[in-house]
Amino acid sequence: MLTINQIKNNKEEIIKKLSVRNKDFSELINKAIEEDNNRRAIQNELDATLAKSNQIAKSIGLLFKEGKQEEANNAKQEAVQLKEKSKELSEKMNASKNNLQKILSEIPNIPHPSVPAGKTDEDNELVREGGTIPNLTKKVPHWELTSKFDIIDFELGNKITGAGFPVYKGKGAKIQRALIAFFLDEADKAGYKEIMPPLMINEASGFGTGQLPDKEGQMYHMTEDNLFMIPTAEVPVTNIYRDVILNEEDFPIKMTAYSSCFRREAGSYGKDVRGLNRLHQFDKVEIVRISHPEKSYETLDEMVAYVETLVQKLELPYRIVRLCGGDLGFTSALTYDFEVYSAGQDKWLEVSSVSNFESFQANRLKLRYKAKGEKQTKLAHTLNGSALALPRILAALLENNYTEDGIKIPKVLQKYLNFDVIN
RNA sequence: GGAGAGAUGGCAGAGUGGUCGAAUGCGGUAGUCUUGAAAACUAUUGUACCCACAAGGUACCGGGGGUUCGAAUCCCUCUCUCUCCGCCA
Structure with a gap:
């Protein structure tokens, strides 16, 4: 399997080299890059959401320690919402990752320059x-x-x-x-x-x-x-x-x-x-x-x-x-x-x-x-x-x-x- | 096949709900010292992802799922390892 970074860094060259295999892979390559962009956008959001959740969870611990029950309970409410959001996002993220994996797994190895063109x-x-x-x-x-x-x-x-x-x-x-x-x-x-x-x-x-x-x-x-x-x-x-x-x-x-x-x-x-x-x-x-x-x-x-x-x-x-x-x-x-x-x-x-x-x-x-x-x-x-x-x-x-x-x-x-x- | 115990960083081994990416020891790396080495001392020492970089953030304590605001820690499940019994080349 090629890595997404390989593909992103040398897109045109890879498409050209893959054509030696008698097939056009530009569509798959583009799909892979698109899905990777999608994945990164989701991850950005997910990471931010999780970061916030972690922050709140920590503060709840402190609030309990200080005996501030009410504030702690309020914070819990917020945490529950964040949790739902992160659950949604991580499902999206998994779907995106799987899809990217699937696309990548359909792209064959890049032929070496010495590989002659040909069919059979x-x-x-x-x-x-x-x-x-x-x-x-x-x-x-x-x-x-x-x-x-x-x-x-x-x-x-x-x-x-x-x-x-x-x-x-x-x-x-x-x-x-x-x-x-x-x-x-x-x-x-x-x-x-x-x-x-x-x-x-x-x-x-x-x-x-x-x-x-x-x-x-x-x-x-x-x-x-x-x-x-x-x-x-x-x-x-x-x-x-x-x-x-x-x-x-x-x-x-x-x-x-x-x-x-x-x-x-x-x-x-x-x-x-x-x-x-x-x-x-x-x-x-x-x-x-x-x-x-x-x-x-x-x-x-x-x-x-x-x-x-x-x-x-x-x-x-x-x-x-x-x-x-x-x-x-x-x-x-x-x-x-x-x-x-x-x-x-x-x-x-x-x-x-x-x-x-x-x-x-x-x-x-x-x-x-x-x-x-x-x-x-x-x-x-x-x-x-x-x-x-x-x-x-x-x-x-x-x-x-x-x-x-x-x-x-x-x-x-x-x-x-x-x-x-x-x- | 039956009964029980367990799986934590390169290794050994703490940790049973918040301050734990994780004590401590060993090993590795760099430095100090030394003519050189050893010893000793000091520092550092997982992987991947997000981010142009840095800073920062996220995930990972056998795999998967669940409970919870919060899980290495509790529950379920799978896999593997060890001990005893049975079977067996």
């Missing part, structure tokens, strides 16, 4: 590519390979739970474990502190990172306890810093977490859902950073470079794209997507999304820092990225490395496994 993923900008696309004699999609080698059982998942909950077996399960260990070890080497977070979150956490209230339908909801299954470790990990005021010297904050992720994927039925392409439960290692505002883009570049080393070490052909305005997430200012080429399907699969949210999440989280010698707190910047999501990485590994002799395991994973080929 076709307008995304290719930043870099690497690796070599394998020249396979036979292209086999992973869902055939997994059943051929009996390493992932989709049918069994259907039986136990439902579609989108695969069962990993034997070498399939071991590869999952190896990938998780590999990703965590790499993150550790890169200075990220490992976190093992809760897999369910409460409402406040969901609000902090922006899943609630908008994307409520995308999370599994335990209504009995009002908890939600996490769609990504970003949520619990970033919320570690909800309601926190940091010191400048606490930066940089680097965290990583492995977790299972749960997504209802409502509304995406039938679209690229075969095999591992889109699941309700999957595993992912996430990196999260909290950064000084002046350093956050440096941080973003660092994260992109880091994720790039992962796909390189896994020897996967990849490309990095900068999302265009139309494809950019609501909360993000700049996002780089990583895609790996999956030869069996002849498709690029998105395996990581690395974003700078600037102060958009921090505002909701109330995550601030205090510069040395300054009294005012400022919002920190938050960033996160997948490093990496397992299922599509696995799909690409299986498809790209498949030969007549079986599926070869990339070198970096071999030390985590007691086999180097699946056959």
Whole structure:
């Protein structure tokens, strides 16, 4: 969420920058400013009324002490009237605040100047590519390979739970474990502190990172306890810093977490859902950073470079794209997507999304820092990225490395496994 | 799940209707002293909003609601924590 001060101070500029998202936000922006003016007017009056009430209440205490019953009773009358007035005003004020909140929550993050204009993923900008696309004699999609080698059982998942909950077996399960260990070890080497977070979150956490209230339908909801299954470790990990005021010297904050992720994927039925392409439960290692505002883009570049080393070490052909305005997430200012080429399907699969949210999440989280010698707190910047999501990485590994002799395991994973080929 | 106790500032911990944004101690910051440090002493030390700034004002003592002219203090409710019992990996 943008702050009202951000909006007021740079109104025209913000409207202009938001237009990169292919939508005109001038009306909402104007409404927000108008409502804020309204709110301030009400608060002025309310504060004055309360001040008077407080004054009278104090004087009543003194009058009683002095035994001036009559005067005290007169003062009470006045106080009652003031109270009614302040009640009215505070109701108005709450309504105004809620309305402002609602308007603000409909305004997305301001795209970074480097975000290209565009409508769909076709307008995304290719930043870099690497690796070599394998020249396979036979292209086999992973869902055939997994059943051929009996390493992932989709049918069994259907039986136990439902579609989108695969069962990993034997070498399939071991590869999952190896990938998780590999990703965590790499993150550790890169200075990220490992976190093992809760897999369910409460409402406040969901609000902090922006899943609630908008994307409520995308999370599994335990209504009995009002908890939600996490769609990504970003949520619990970033919320570690909800309601926190940091010191400048606490930066940089680097965290990583492995977790299972749960997504209802409502509304995406039938679209690229075969095999591992889109699941309700999957595993992912996430990196999260909290950064000084002046350093956050440096941080973003660092994260992109880091994720790039992962796909390189896994020897996967990849490309990095900068999302265009139309494809950019609501909360993000700049996002780089990583895609790996999956030869069996002849498709690029998105395996990581690395974003700078600037102060958009921090505002909701109330995550601030205090510069040395300054009294005012400022919002920190938050960033996160997948490093990496397992299922599509696995799909690409299986498809790209498949030969007549079986599926070869990339070198970096071999030390985590007691086999180097699946056959 | 049952019974009881509790939730106060960075921490510890007073405060049971008015003079409490809140004693005291510790910690933090600045200064005095010192070659430097420690100790000691002095001052300062929550967040947000209104206000151009300052002055001043308002709100916040786990969350929400209520009683009252006035609530950290009384009532209701929710959440959480602790102790005991039960169950349990």
